[in-house]
Amino acid sequence: REKAVAYWREGEHGEERVLIDPNTLSDDGSVSLGGTFPSHDGRLVAYTLKANNADEATLYLRDLDRGEDSAIDVISGAKYAYPTWEPGGRAFYYTWLPASGDVPVADRPGYSEIRRHVVGTPPATDAQVFPRTGSARTFLWPSLSRDGRWLFLYVQHGWNSSDVWFRDLQADVSPTDLPAAARIDDLDTARWIATNARARGFRALAVGVDANYSVEAHGGRFYILTNDGAPRYRVMVADPAAPERAAWKEIIPESDETIEAVDIIGGRLVLRGLRAAASVLRVHDLDGARLHDVALPDVGTVDVVHGEPDAPTAYLSFSSYTTPPEVHSLDVASGETALWSRVDLPIDTSRFKVTLEHYRSHDGTRVSMFIVHRKDIALNGDNPTLLYGYGGFNVSMTPSYASSILIWLERGGVYALPHLRGGGEYGEAWHYSGRGPHKQNVFDDFIAAAEHLIARGYTRPERLAIRGGSNGGLLVGAAMTQRPDLFRAVICAVPLLDMVRYHLFGSGETWVPEYGSADDAEQLATLLAYSPYHRVKRGQRYPALLMMAADSDDRVDPLHARKFTAAIQWASASDRPALMRVERQAGHGGADLVKETVESYADQWAFLLWQLEVGGQ
Known part of the structure; x- marks a missing residue:
C-alpha cells in the first residue's frame, strides 16, 4: 500500500x-x-x-x-x-x-x-x-x-514561553461582558488576553513569566512541569484553590537530566527525560518520591507514553539507531516492561556501532555527537560521511531508527548527528544559547562537528556531506555559505534561507520569537549576518547542492529553495552541480506515499554516492 x-x-x-x-x-x-x-x-x-x-x-x-x-x-x-x-x-x-x-x-x-x-x-x-x-x-x-472539571487555556509565545489560565467548569461562573474600552485594536496582546480570560471565568496559573509550563490535574492538585527557575525542568504542585506562584511546592527538583514530559498513569507520575541526549524513564509517586528506573532496551528514544490515571499499565514506543520501532507495556507499580508489539525487518543491525563522542565548539562549549557506522571501518580519513543537524526550536535530536540511513551504513558510510545549541537535549539554557542573537552558535557547533570528524580520522572534506531540513535546511545553508571549503556535497530540504523576509510568508511570523525579525534594526543586523541567501558570493567555489522542495509546502514557502538554488547556480565558480528536486503531492514533511518516499531517498543517496565517489558510483 x-x-x-x-x-x-x-x-x-x-x-x-x-x-x-x-x-x-x-x-x-x-x-x-x-x-x-x-x-x-x-x-x-x-x-x-x-x-x-x-x-x-x-x-x-x-x-x-x-x-x-x-x-x-x-x-x-x-x-x-x-x-x-x-x-x-x-x-x-x-x-x-x-x-x-x-x-x-x-x-x-x-x-x-x-x-x-x-x-x-x-x-x-x-x-x-x-x-x-x-x-x-x-x-x-x-x-x-x-x-x-478543569479547562486549561495555553497561550504559547513561540517556543520560548507559555501562559496558562484555568477555569473550573463545575463552578457556577458565567462569562461577563468585556469592558467597553476592551477592543483588540486598543490593547496590547497581553492585556487583551488577560481581559478576555478573566471575563470568561479563567484564573491565571502562570502568566507573564519567561518560562514554559504544562499542567496535569489529578486528585485535587495541579501537577506542573516547568523550566521556571530550572532550565532542565522540575515538577511542582499547586492547589487550585490557592494557585498563586508563591504557594507552589516543588516535588521533583531539577537534576542533570532534562525532563521532557510527565504523565499520570496508574496513580503515579511517569517521567520521560533525557540523559546524554538519549531517553530515560522514571516512575515516581504522587508526592515526587522516586520509585523505579525503567530499563530500556538500548540507548534510544521513547517517543510517547500512553495510559490512564487509574489504569495500572502504560504503553510506550521505543526505537534506537539499531532497534526498529517497538511498543512496550509498562507495569507502573513494579516498573517492569514487556514487549507488546514490534516491526520485524530483514536487516541485521548487529553489524553497526553507535558511539557518543564530545568535541569543543569555537567558543569552547562542549557538544555531544552520536556517530554510527559499520564495526569494520577504519579511521583512515577516507570514509564517506553524512553529517546531519537541526539545532533549533527546543527540538531534541535523539537516537531513533531510520531504515533509510542503513542504506548508507551498509555501503561503508558514517552517519553523525551532533546535539547543537538551539535544541532541547540539555534544557532551556541550551535552547536559549542557540536562538535569536545567539543563532550563530548553532552554525559554529555544526562546523566544529565537521572539523572533529576530520580530526578524528573519520573522513576528509572531499568525502564529507551535510544534510538538514526546515530549520536544519537553514543550518546547512549557513554552513555551506560560511565554510564552502569544508564540505563536498549538501542536501538542503524544505529550508528557510532568506532570513530578512522569512516572516512575510507561510508560517514565518510564528518563528519570530525563535529568530527575531528584520522589522527590528538590531535583529536585522543579526539576521543579515548569517542569512544564507544574502551570503552567496559570486566566484566562490560552493559544494554540490541538492535542494529538496515540496509542491504543497504551506509551512515554509518554497520560494526560499528556488531563490537560493538560483543564487548558487549563478554564483558558484566550481563545476559541482546545484540541483533542485520538487516532490509532488507533498507538504513540509514530504509525501506520505511509499513510492514517492522511496524515489526521494533513492535520489538523495544517488546524489551522495555520486558526489562522494562511493564504490565507483
Whole structure:
C-alpha cells in the first residue's frame, strides 16, 4: 500500500480492524491522514484529513460502532485543532482557524480561537470559548482534565514561553461582558488576553513569566512541569484553590537530566527525560518520591507514553539507531516492561556501532555527537560521511531508527548527528544559547562537528556531506555559505534561507520569537549576518547542492529553495552541480506515499554516492 493505514482493536487483545485507510480516500493519493483523536471510551474518533500532506486540515468524526463518519461533524480550519474530549464523549474543545483566503497568510495564527463542539451539531454553532489574540506570534490551545472539571487555556509565545489560565467548569461562573474600552485594536496582546480570560471565568496559573509550563490535574492538585527557575525542568504542585506562584511546592527538583514530559498513569507520575541526549524513564509517586528506573532496551528514544490515571499499565514506543520501532507495556507499580508489539525487518543491525563522542565548539562549549557506522571501518580519513543537524526550536535530536540511513551504513558510510545549541537535549539554557542573537552558535557547533570528524580520522572534506531540513535546511545553508571549503556535497530540504523576509510568508511570523525579525534594526543586523541567501558570493567555489522542495509546502514557502538554488547556480565558480528536486503531492514533511518516499531517498543517496565517489558510483 502507498499510505500507512490506521487500525484499532477492542481492548488489549482484540482483533485488529481498519480505522482509516487513506489509500481509499482518493484515486491519485492526494488525500492524507493527519491526526487521530479518540474519545476516552473509544467509541468516537475525531481525525483530520489534509491535501497532499500539507498542514491545512479538515476534521471529521467517525463512530466505531456504526463504522461511519458523521455528515454533520465536519470542521474546516482544523490546522491546529488537536481536540481534547469531555469524559462522556459528548463534546470536545479545539483550536479553530479561519479559511486561508479570509485573512493574510502571515497573520492567520493570530486569528485562531478556542471553540467547543457538541457532537451531532453543526460546527457553525460551536461556542467560542476564547477569541483570537490578534498576534501571529502566539499559539492558542485548550486542554481538559481527564475528569472534565478543569479547562486549561495555553497561550504559547513561540517556543520560548507559555501562559496558562484555568477555569473550573463545575463552578457556577458565567462569562461577563468585556469592558467597553476592551477592543483588540486598543490593547496590547497581553492585556487583551488577560481581559478576555478573566471575563470568561479563567484564573491565571502562570502568566507573564519567561518560562514554559504544562499542567496535569489529578486528585485535587495541579501537577506542573516547568523550566521556571530550572532550565532542565522540575515538577511542582499547586492547589487550585490557592494557585498563586508563591504557594507552589516543588516535588521533583531539577537534576542533570532534562525532563521532557510527565504523565499520570496508574496513580503515579511517569517521567520521560533525557540523559546524554538519549531517553530515560522514571516512575515516581504522587508526592515526587522516586520509585523505579525503567530499563530500556538500548540507548534510544521513547517517543510517547500512553495510559490512564487509574489504569495500572502504560504503553510506550521505543526505537534506537539499531532497534526498529517497538511498543512496550509498562507495569507502573513494579516498573517492569514487556514487549507488546514490534516491526520485524530483514536487516541485521548487529553489524553497526553507535558511539557518543564530545568535541569543543569555537567558543569552547562542549557538544555531544552520536556517530554510527559499520564495526569494520577504519579511521583512515577516507570514509564517506553524512553529517546531519537541526539545532533549533527546543527540538531534541535523539537516537531513533531510520531504515533509510542503513542504506548508507551498509555501503561503508558514517552517519553523525551532533546535539547543537538551539535544541532541547540539555534544557532551556541550551535552547536559549542557540536562538535569536545567539543563532550563530548553532552554525559554529555544526562546523566544529565537521572539523572533529576530520580530526578524528573519520573522513576528509572531499568525502564529507551535510544534510538538514526546515530549520536544519537553514543550518546547512549557513554552513555551506560560511565554510564552502569544508564540505563536498549538501542536501538542503524544505529550508528557510532568506532570513530578512522569512516572516512575510507561510508560517514565518510564528518563528519570530525563535529568530527575531528584520522589522527590528538590531535583529536585522543579526539576521543579515548569517542569512544564507544574502551570503552567496559570486566566484566562490560552493559544494554540490541538492535542494529538496515540496509542491504543497504551506509551512515554509518554497520560494526560499528556488531563490537560493538560483543564487548558487549563478554564483558558484566550481563545476559541482546545484540541483533542485520538487516532490509532488507533498507538504513540509514530504509525501506520505511509499513510492514517492522511496524515489526521494533513492535520489538523495544517488546524489551522495555520486558526489562522494562511493564504490565507483
